[in-house]
Amino acid sequence: xxxxxxxxxxxxxxxxxxxxxxxxxxxxxxxxxxxxxxxxxxxxxxxxxxxxxxxxxxxxxxxxxxxxxxxxxxxxxxxxxxxxxxxxxxxxxxxxxxxxxxxxxxxxxxxxxxxxxxxxxxxxxxxxxxxxxxxxxxxxxxxxxxxxxxxxxxxx
Amino acid sequence: xxxxxxxxxxxxxxxxxxxxxxxxxxxxxxxxxxxxxxxxxxxxxxxxxxxxxxxxxxxxxxxxxxxxxxxxxxxxxxxxxxx
Numbered sequence: 001x002x003x004x005x006x007x008x009x010x011x012x013x014x015x016x017x018x019x020x021x022x023x024x025x026x027x028x029x030x031x032x033x034x035x036x037x038x039x040x041x042x043x044x045x046x047x048x049x050x051x052x053x054x055x056x057x058x059x060x061x062x063x064x065x066x067x068x069x070x071x072x073x074x075x076x077x078x079x080x081x082x083x084x085x086x087x088x089x090x091x092x093x094x095x096x097x098x099x100x101x102x103x104x105x106x107x108x109x110x111x112x113x114x115x116x117x118x119x120x121x122x123x124x125x126x127x128x129x130x131x132x133x134x135x136x137x138x139x140x141x142x143x144x145x146x147x148x149x150x151x152x153x154x155x156x
Numbered sequence: 157x158x159x160x161x162x163x164x165x166x167x168x169x170x171x172x173x174x175x176x177x178x179x180x181x182x183x184x185x186x187x188x189x190x191x192x193x194x195x196x197x198x199x200x201x202x203x204x205x206x207x208x209x210x211x212x213x214x215x216x217x218x219x220x221x222x223x224x225x226x227x228x229x230x231x232x233x234x235x236x237x238x239x
Binding site for chain 2: 101103104105114116119120121122123124125126128130131132133134135138140141143144145146147148149150151152153154155156
């Protein structure tokens with residue numbers, strides 16, 4: 001409990017509990033000016049060190065805060081690939097359906113920007129998605145920043 | 157990057173995943189080997205081929221996903237020229 005004198009000479013009894021405030025700044029005081037929670041570290045869950053990487057996924061707390069990923073969970077979307085690796089592979093660390101190819105083929109950053117025009121020479125190729133030898137769906141537009149040599153063959 | 161699309165296996169049916177694995181292992185391929193069931197994708201690219209194509213049928217696509225050339229037979233030089 002603390003008393004604050006404010007202009008106008010009236011007494012305000014500031015009770016931390018009344019305002020629902022706790023000592024979130026962890027500075028030994030209970031002030032109504034302490035934020036309810038988690039503002040001292042940029043919103044990273046109470047760890048004051050924005051440069052730390054407690055889940056060891058290659059991303060700092062500040063980077064995870066910006067991305068919206070969980071700073072205490074290496075694989076935020078649970079797709080089996082760490083958040084940092086997903087960024088390196090141009091996949092979404094918050095989308096469990098978007099992960100690097102099992103076959104190791106990197107996806108390009110431009111893939112979400114491609115709009116197909118058709119199937120003729122000179123067209124931006126329409127996209128196709130076909131199942132590969134790992135049982136995964138391979139999308140042409142995932143390889144938008146490299147030359148593609150597409151070969152159709154048969155087993156005969 | 158090379159993508160190999162298998163249209164059918166020796167009995168004329170569509171390739172299953174294990175067929176794609178066999179193909180990749182047989183030739184030591186580390187690139188995507190995909191199944192083009194019923195040659196559906198091939199015929200999209202081959203719509204102007206007059207209803208007849210030879211295998212391998214190849215498509216060269218440049219950076220930016222623009223279709224550079226479509227042909228029956230190989231086009232290695234065209235592909236290498238875009239690298």
